[in-house]
Amino acid sequence: MAFQLENIQAKEHQKSQRSFDIDSVLKKEITLFGSAFNNKKKEAFYVELNVLLQAGLTLKDALQLMMHEQKKANDKKLFQDLQDEIVSGKNFSEAIKKQKVFTDYEFHSIEIGERTGTLDSVFSELGAFYLRKNQQRRTIVGALSYPIIVMITAFAAIAFMLKFVVPMFENIFKQNNTELPALTKAIIAASAAFERYFLLGFLFLIGLLVFFRISRKKVWYKKMVSAFWLRIPFVGEFIRKVRIAQFTQAINLLTSAKVPLLNGIQLTKKMIDYYPLQVGLEKVEKDILLGKSFHESIEDIPIFDKKMSSLIKVAEETNQNETIFKRITEQYNQEIEYKSKMISSTIEPIIVLVLGAIVAIVLIAMYLPMFKLSTVIS
Structure with a gap:
């Protein structure tokens, strides 16, 4: 029926x-x-x-x-x-x-x-x-968990240094009337600003999270956030492929259940809460109602790539929608797994280098006056 x-x-x-x-x-x-x-x-x-x-x-x-x-x-x-x-x-x-x-x-x-x-x-x-959805979730969590843990730990270490270590060195410098280098003065000023505005910054962060939570269903918010992530190298392409894989999985399931393509697009549009994909599927739905084929409808939509359009054209010509969509889903899942490993292996050293450099700058700024002080004492 x-x-x-x-x-x-x-x-x-x-x-x-x-x-x-x-x-x-x-x-x-x-x-x-x-x-x-x-x-x-x-x-x-x-x-x-x-x-x-x-x-x-x-x-x-x-x-x-x-x-x-x-x-x-x-x-x-x-x-x-x-x-x-x-x-x-x-x-x-x-x-x-x-x-x-x-x-x-x-x-x-x-x-x-x-x-x-x-x-x-x-x-x-x-x-x-x-x-497949659980595998995607595990892949994403596996790719991002270690970099996030490293980032949180490093920021905690930097905050500890600004809160406790830098003020301790500052007192030593004041007691000895040491002339401070510009780098040391900048780090001490950063420590003082951190001490003065920590609570205000924390409250601002909480307010920002609440604002995002309230606004997350607004169209302007979805449009802004999706556009922001898509502009980030590697990450934007990774997110796009994850969403497309979710779309092809859904269409594969619905075509297996003998659901007409137009009905499947309507259901999938409600299911996947991703603004660029929803806008694209809205256009696809209108084009199909006007008589266009599915592969023709997605050719000019940026979120869909040319490879997908070509495979769907083959599916329509051979009446093998279920087989082709299953194959497309498998290909995207393989690409997602590969890209998640690549992103993880790329982000980890960058985070370590950047945060390590910050810690090194703080330590150098604190020890430069100590070297000068030890020379004077000698």
Whole structure:
């Protein structure tokens, strides 16, 4: 059965309060007690559902079996609620629609699986989707964790020197009436400014974070932030490829579930909260409605590269959309892994050199007058 465009538009108004937001999902995963049904749990959830359905179990029995495996009370309750909805006669898609931990993307995918009789295949694709998403997340965290730790440690060391070490040397210089070099005077002035404005700077930083948190859903904010990151060498290209990989993963899943391309673009546009991609997909949607092919629609959109346009052209000509999109996703995931390692290996020495140079300048500035003082004493 075809998935009608008007059905999506009608449901979009009813579920405007449940629109998919990747940032909110990622933040929900970071909880103090780990009670959220995060992407890692979703991966296991869909993979196990696919295995149990293929083994001949009914959906109700599969959920009951999986419920007994859960250790957290919230997860047990989630499985029990899903099971109760199915026992009451509702479809599985209607059951997960009531649970806030599931997205519109999952709801529509499962609804399509129920309509087309390919529910086990949809579960398999959803499991693969969250597997790749978790791999991307681990790759990004692995690439950035060490540089961030080094940066935080180095800034803490610099702050400690400005707060405690430099004032101690300053007192020694004052007691001996030592003539200070310009570099030493500049470091002492920086230490005094740090002491004077530390609290104010800290409050400003907190206010800035709160402002960003409040503004993160504003269009101007999304446009500004995305443009800023895209201009940074290596990092901008890396972010672009991550978002494109998410797009191709979503389209691959939806085409596997026999969703028409236009409907898939509409769903993906709601799913991926990335301004340049959403603007691009808006244009693609309009072009397709005017009769253009998919590969023609993305040719002039900067976020999509020429290689992707060429492969999609082949997919349209050979009617192999599912195979081609799967291949594109694999290629982008390989590029993301390679670029994450390259960024990590590039950032680490730069951070070490820059912060090491700052520490060295502070130490040299403090010891220059000491050398002069020891010469006078001698």
